[in-house]
Amino acid sequence: MAEKGYVEKSFNRDTNYINDRITADGSSGWPVEPGRYRLIAARACPWANRTIIVRRLLGLEDAISMGLAGPTHDANSWTFDLDPGGVDPVLGIPRLKDAFEKRQPGYPRGITVPAIVDIPSGEVVTNDFPRITEDFFFQWKKFHREGAPDLWPADRREEMEQVMRRIYTEINNGVYRCGFAGEQQAYDEAYDRLFTALDWVSERLEGQRYLMGDSITEADVRLFTTLARFDPVYHGHFKCNRSKLSEMPVLWAYARDLFTTPGFGDTTDFAQIKKHYYVVHHDVNPTGIVPDGPDLSNWLDPHGREKLGGSPFGQGTPPGAIPEGERVSPEGNPLLGPDGLVR
Numbered sequence: 001m002a003e004k005g006y007v008e009k010s011f012n013r014d015t016n017y018i019n020d021r022i023t024a025d026g027s028s029g030w031p032v033e034p035g036r037y038r039l040i041a042a043r044a045c046p047w048a049n050r051t052i053i054v055r056r057l058l059g060l061e062d063a064i065s066m067g068l069a070g071p072t073h074d075a076n077s078w079t080f081d082l083d084p085g086g087v088d089p090v091l092g093i094p095r096l097k098d099a100f101e102k103r104q105p106g107y108p109r110g111i112t113v114p115a116i117v118d119i120p121s122g123e124v125v126t127n128d129f130p131r132i133t134e135d136f137f138f139q140w141k142k143f144h145r146e147g148a149p150d151l152w153p154a155d156r157r158e159e160m161e162q163v164m165r166r167i168y169t170e171i172n173n174g175v176y177r178c179g180f181a182g183e184q185q186a187y188d189e190a191y192d193r194l195f196t197a198l199d200w201v202s203e204r205l206e207g208q209r210y211l212m213g214d215s216i217t218e219a220d221v222r223l224f225t226t227l228a229r230f231d232p233v234y235h236g237h238f239k240c241n242r243s244k245l246s247e248m249p250v251l252w253a254y255a256r257d258l259f260t261t262p263g264f265g266d267t268t269d270f271a272q273i274k275k276h277y278y279v280v281h282h283d284v285n286p287t288g289i290v291p292d293g294p295d296l297s298n299w300l301d302p303h304g305r306e307k308l309g310g311s312p313f314g315q316g317t318p319p320g321a322i323p324e325g326e327r328v329s330p331e332g333n334p335l336l337g338p339d340g341l342v343r
Contacts, residue, residue: 005283011180011190013173016109017128018100022116024139030118030125032139034063037125038090039132040099040115042078043269043328044071044276046172046225047129048114053221054133056319057263059145064136065090066326069113071272072279077111091117099124130168133218147317151218160212163204164219170197172226179238179284187239195242202250207308209257214310220258227255228268231294233277237285246298256303262318265342269332270296299335300343 022030022037039055041048055064067088069078077097080088087094096115100107103123115127126132137151152160174194181187201223204211211219226234230245246252259265278290312318327340337343 006180006281007182007283008180011177011186013176014110017112018103018124018126019128019131020126021128021131021135022125022139023135024142032142034143035065036119037064038088038117038119039064039066040069040078040088040091040096040113040117041066042069042071042113042272042276043267043332044272045113046229047112049225049228049267050129050221051114051132051136052267053224053263054136054151054218056267056322057151057216057221058136058140058148059319060136060140060143061323061326063140063143064116065119067091069096071269071276078113090119091122093122098122133221137218145319147313149216149313149316151216151221153212153217156212156217160217160219163211164222166197167201167219167223167226170194171201172222175226175230175234175238175240178240179234179281191240191242194240198248198251202248205250205254209254209305209308209310210312215314216258216261216312221264224255224258224264227251228259228264229273229277232270232274236291237277237281246294253303253305256299256301257305257312259299260303260342261312262341265299265333266322266328266336266340269328271329271332296333296335 020030021028022032024032039051041052043049043052052066055061055066067080067090068082070081073079077095079095080086083089091099093099096113097111099115099117099122100111102121112127114129114132116125116132117123118125170193174190174197177190178187178194181190201211208214210216211223227245230240234240235244245255259268274290278285279288282288322340328336330336335342
């Protein structure tokens with residue numbers, strides 16, 4: 001298949017997903033059922049990284065299994081090249097496209113992660129990434145671990161959804177709008193929008209430890225996955241170069257605070273992140289050369305955010321040990337110890 005190009009005159013994300021839901025009451029036709037579904041993610045992808053973080057924070061590892069696609073793919077599909085024989089050991093397929101085709105033969109849209117697959121039928125249930133993590137919290141509540149954080153506080157939900165909407169349109173998607181812009185005017189407008197929004201969240205975080213106050217919420221998860229990729233990828237590869245993250249004091253300290261919080265840094269694979277962007281986006285980086293930098297050791301510099309008060313998990317507790325098969329490799333993140341946790 002011909003290699004897919006990413007650069008457009010002005011980038012617009014296709015958000016037409018398979019938007020079925022897995023619900024606690026089963027009214028959707030897909031009932032919550034431990035062991036029935038498999039989350040297919042990729043550590044390289046920021047949208048999929050969200051689901052990996054939330055699954056760990058809520059302790060859903062035993063209820064929802066996880067398969068991981070490799071960091072590179074062609075125009076056809078994400079592939080399971082990290083698994084023995086290049087086949088997902090639970091679904092028995094080499095390409096995520098197979099599960100989309102099982103659901104809808106001739107599936108006409110992009111094959112995206114994250115996706116949730118119904119193991120018995122082998123069909124994709126949904127790839128609607130914002131709803132997946134929301135439903136992990138509300139629909140799978142019966143299977144949350146004891147001490148799981150309140151990622152969607154009822155008294156802040158309306159404001160939080162407004163904050164997340166701006167983070168998505170202006171920051172999460174904004175970096176792509178810069179990187180895939182095919183004309184100078186489109187890039188200039190995208191660049192201005194992105195850094196206006198980064199200045200806005202920076203101001204919001206000057207006087208409070210997290211986006212919604214004193215503990216982490218879904219909003220922090222959604223911002224973190226973009227910040228973690230900023231210096232390794234977006235600053236150079238996507239030309240988001242007014243400032244590095246490490247040159248934005250408030251956001252840099254906030255990102256380091258989250259990175260050292262269980263669930264965040266221990267699910268971040270910098271090597272896969274860089275390989276994905278620099279290899280897959282061939283029309284942005286025709287040589288396919290993956291840069292060696294940046295130096296990652298400063299992620300462990302003291303962040304000082306404790307002085308703002310609060311506690312990451314509120315009245316809850318940190319997630320426990322990471323299953324050995326789900327740990328990020330030392331090559332992917334050299335800041336992790338042998339137990340897979342941030343040193």
